[in-house]
Each structure stands twice: as C-alpha cells, then as structure tokens.
Amino acid sequence: MSSKILNVGLIGFGLSGRYFHSPFLSINPRFKLKTAVERSKNEAQEFDPTIENARSIDELLADEAIDVVFICTPNDTHFRYAMDALENGKHVVIEKPFAATEEEAKQLVELAKEKGLILTAYQNRRWDSDFLTIKKLLAEGKLGDVVEYECRYDRFRPVVPTESWKEKKVDVGGNLYNLGPHLLDQALVLFGTPETVTATVSSVRPGSEIDDYFDIRLSYPDKLVILKSSLMVYDNFLRYTIHGTNGSFIKGGLDVQEETLRKNILPNQQPWGVEPEDRWGKLSSPEFTGIVESEAGDYMPFYDNVYEAIVEGAELAVKPEEILRTCRVIDLAFQSSQEKKVMTY
Structure with a gap:
C-alpha cells in the first residue's frame, strides 16, 4: 500500500x-x-x-x-x-x-x-444501502431473471419563493439533471445499455420554473426499466419495485447516510449506514416470502477507489464509458419528451 x-x-x-x-x-x-x-x-x-x-x-x-x-x-x-x-x-x-x-x-x-x-x-448512490441489497439479491438469483424494474426518487417540495438556483429556470437545471443521474446510473450498472429510451419530462407543481417530473422508460429485449421522479409526491416512501421470473422485491425509504451526515456525525462512527427495520424491503417468492435485512450503506469505497486509480493505477469504479452512457440517455430522454418519440440508443 x-x-x-x-x-x-x-x-x-x-x-x-x-x-x-x-x-x-x-x-x-x-x-x-x-x-x-x-x-x-x-x-x-x-x-x-x-x-x-x-x-x-x-x-x-x-x-x-x-x-x-x-x-x-x-x-x-x-x-x-x-x-x-x-x-x-x-x-x-x-x-x-x-x-x-x-x-x-x-x-x-x-x-x-x-x-x-x-x-x-x-455516483455515490451505487453504495446506498438499498442498491447494495438489490445487487446482492440479483447476484444470488433470488428474483430469477428481472422482467420489470421500477425505481422512484420522489420528494414533496411545493414551490416557495427562493433565490436558490435549483428552483430557477437556468442552464443545466431541473429535476432530471438533479436526480436523474442517480436513477439512471444504478439501472445502467445493473442492466447495461438499453435498446430504446422513451421519456416524459415536465412540470407538475403550480408555479414551477423547472422540470420537476420525469418518467423514463428504458427498453431491453427481455425487460422494461422504469425510472420516475416527482417533486409533488407527499407519500414518497416507495423506492423500488422489481419483478422477476422467480419473485418480487419491494422496498421504500432512503439510505440513511445523508441524514446522518447532516447531523454532523462523521462516517467513522459505528455502526455506519445501517437502515432501520422499517426501511427493509420485502421479498416474495416460492422459496421465501418475508422481510430482507438491508446491507449497510457506505460511500467510503468510492473515495478509496479514486485514490487507488490515481496512485496505484487501479480501474475506476465509475468508468468514463459508464459516465458517457448516462449522459447520452439524459440527452435522449429530453429529446424523446420534446419530440414525443421513442429514441433508439
């Protein structure tokens, strides 16, 4: 080392x-x-x-x-x-x-x-508790082959007077640029490059200057991936709904790391990134139906990987080709919404 x-x-x-x-x-x-x-x-x-x-x-x-x-x-x-x-x-x-x-x-x-x-x-959300749990379930074959994957990232943020650029009509602003990269990166890591991209990007809140809603559909030969976000969802607990040939997994709640960090708690406090039980997801399958304990989230591996890539020549975890793919899908989503067309990747 x-x-x-x-x-x-x-x-x-x-x-x-x-x-x-x-x-x-x-x-x-x-x-x-x-x-x-x-x-x-x-x-x-x-x-x-x-x-x-x-x-x-x-x-x-x-x-x-x-x-x-x-x-x-x-x-x-x-x-x-x-x-x-x-x-x-x-x-x-x-x-x-x-x-x-x-x-x-x-x-x-x-x-x-x-x-x-x-x-x-x-792309820190690759090290969220929920995503690590889903990766483990898929790797273990607990759901069989995925046929439908839906991920939501909703908030309830009515428009209020503010000087924040995040609520202003500015270049590279809006919810698709803000939350879209998280959802897209996770889906593309799991399932690779889609065949087509179809999207609706719009404003649903009264008085909104930005796009505050998106629904992106990524089509694959054997599955459909649905990624949605709205800033006008009061009950925003639901996060993942995944259906496979051998079962389903439904999960809500956000990874705890951000809320913990906002309390000025450093990530060397143990236990770190452990979700409360009310956020654990439910697996339903012939072999097992019940609550699945979430994996602990931890963003530190991202930083360790950056160090190892710079100093030791290790492969990046978040690779340039993956970044370009996410950017391309965002471009196609905007184009699909504007032209009301299905876009070929």
Missing part, C-alpha cells in the same frame, strides 16, 4: 462539499483536505480549521500541491471548471450531473485521457 497522501481541493462548500465529501475525506488517511474555494464565506474552516481558503478557482488551480479537485458547484459550471482543472494537471471528480450533454462529457473524457489524468463522476 502506498504511503502517498493526496491533497484535495474542493470547489464549492455547499451541501455536497460540506456534508458529502468533507466528512469522508477528513477521516480517510489517504487524503488531505487542503483547500476549499469559497468566494466570501469561511464555512470550510468552521468544519475544520486546518482547511485553507481560496477565493477563486484560479487561486486553487495555481496551487501545485493540489492533486485532485472535487467540483461541487452549480450544474452549469461543472464543464468549464472541470476543463480548467484538467488543463492545470489536476485529477477531477465531478458531482452530478457530470456535464450538460454527452458531447461535453466526451470533451472532458478525451482531455483527461490526453493528459493522463483520472476523471470520474460522483
């Missing part, structure tokens, strides 16, 4: 930088959270006084000691900040959405390859 410590620069210290990345980076001995970009605030120092402050992207990227940059800023900045970081010789992790389009994503992937740098997307 290498003794090298990677110096990290965070671009942005909002929800993602503060509650997702900083807690894991701060307790992982392979990383040193060196600098955070905050234009006027000093919230990074409130989290950890040893974190340095940069008042601009250029200031951060000029620091030759920074090895890897995490981009945790509004969606429309991801592409240009990532290009700048790669041009300055930094490895890069981009929050979702990775880019606005597949074409932008290709430019980033090609530049990273040209410069011999690691570039990946923060």
Whole structure:
C-alpha cells in the first residue's frame, strides 16, 4: 500500500462539499483536505480549521500541491471548471450531473485521457444501502431473471419563493439533471445499455420554473426499466419495485447516510449506514416470502477507489464509458419528451 497522501481541493462548500465529501475525506488517511474555494464565506474552516481558503478557482488551480479537485458547484459550471482543472494537471471528480450533454462529457473524457489524468463522476448512490441489497439479491438469483424494474426518487417540495438556483429556470437545471443521474446510473450498472429510451419530462407543481417530473422508460429485449421522479409526491416512501421470473422485491425509504451526515456525525462512527427495520424491503417468492435485512450503506469505497486509480493505477469504479452512457440517455430522454418519440440508443 502506498504511503502517498493526496491533497484535495474542493470547489464549492455547499451541501455536497460540506456534508458529502468533507466528512469522508477528513477521516480517510489517504487524503488531505487542503483547500476549499469559497468566494466570501469561511464555512470550510468552521468544519475544520486546518482547511485553507481560496477565493477563486484560479487561486486553487495555481496551487501545485493540489492533486485532485472535487467540483461541487452549480450544474452549469461543472464543464468549464472541470476543463480548467484538467488543463492545470489536476485529477477531477465531478458531482452530478457530470456535464450538460454527452458531447461535453466526451470533451472532458478525451482531455483527461490526453493528459493522463483520472476523471470520474460522483455516483455515490451505487453504495446506498438499498442498491447494495438489490445487487446482492440479483447476484444470488433470488428474483430469477428481472422482467420489470421500477425505481422512484420522489420528494414533496411545493414551490416557495427562493433565490436558490435549483428552483430557477437556468442552464443545466431541473429535476432530471438533479436526480436523474442517480436513477439512471444504478439501472445502467445493473442492466447495461438499453435498446430504446422513451421519456416524459415536465412540470407538475403550480408555479414551477423547472422540470420537476420525469418518467423514463428504458427498453431491453427481455425487460422494461422504469425510472420516475416527482417533486409533488407527499407519500414518497416507495423506492423500488422489481419483478422477476422467480419473485418480487419491494422496498421504500432512503439510505440513511445523508441524514446522518447532516447531523454532523462523521462516517467513522459505528455502526455506519445501517437502515432501520422499517426501511427493509420485502421479498416474495416460492422459496421465501418475508422481510430482507438491508446491507449497510457506505460511500467510503468510492473515495478509496479514486485514490487507488490515481496512485496505484487501479480501474475506476465509475468508468468514463459508464459516465458517457448516462449522459447520452439524459440527452435522449429530453429529446424523446420534446419530440414525443421513442429514441433508439
């Protein structure tokens, strides 16, 4: 095992930088959270006084000691900040959405390859409790061959006056860019490239400026994958409904890691990522019908993989070709909705 410590620069210290990345980076001995970009605030120092402050992207990227940059800023900045970081010789992790389009994503992937740098997307939901549980059930053949897979990620957020860019009609805004990458990445990891993409992307909330609803159908020769999200679902417990040739699995509730991190609990507290029993799913099959205890969620393997890819040449867990596939499906979903057509992948 290498003794090298990677110096990290965070671009942005909002929800993602503060509650997702900083807690894991701060307790992982392979990383040193060196600098955070905050234009006027000093919230990074409130989290950890040893974190340095940069008042601009250029200031951060000029620091030759920074090895890897995490981009945790509004969606429309991801592409240009990532290009700048790669041009300055930094490895890069981009929050979702990775880019606005597949074409932008290709430019980033090609530049990273040209410069011999690691570039990946923060697809943390691969290490959610529910997804790990589903992967295990499928690997064990508990459902047989999947014929229908539905995943929902709903919230109840009526439109209220706010200055947040997340509720404004801005470039690379809206719910498909916000929650879509999570659902799509999970489905594509499980089932691979679909034959066709059919989608409805719309606004359902009174007064909404953004797309706040999507229904995406991925068609395969032997199964249908349905991915849905709405910001106007009061009872939003349901998450997964999976039917196979040998059984069904239904599960609700969200992974506990985000809510735990928001309580300022660091992920070195044990037990970590353990779901309460009321979120465990139900398996129904000829061999067994009953509640299935969820696997513990843990985002730390993502960070360990980034380190190992940079320092030891390991294969990325979230690979460039997987990122490009997700971006392409998002492009096709928007096009399908606008043109009211089934799109061939």
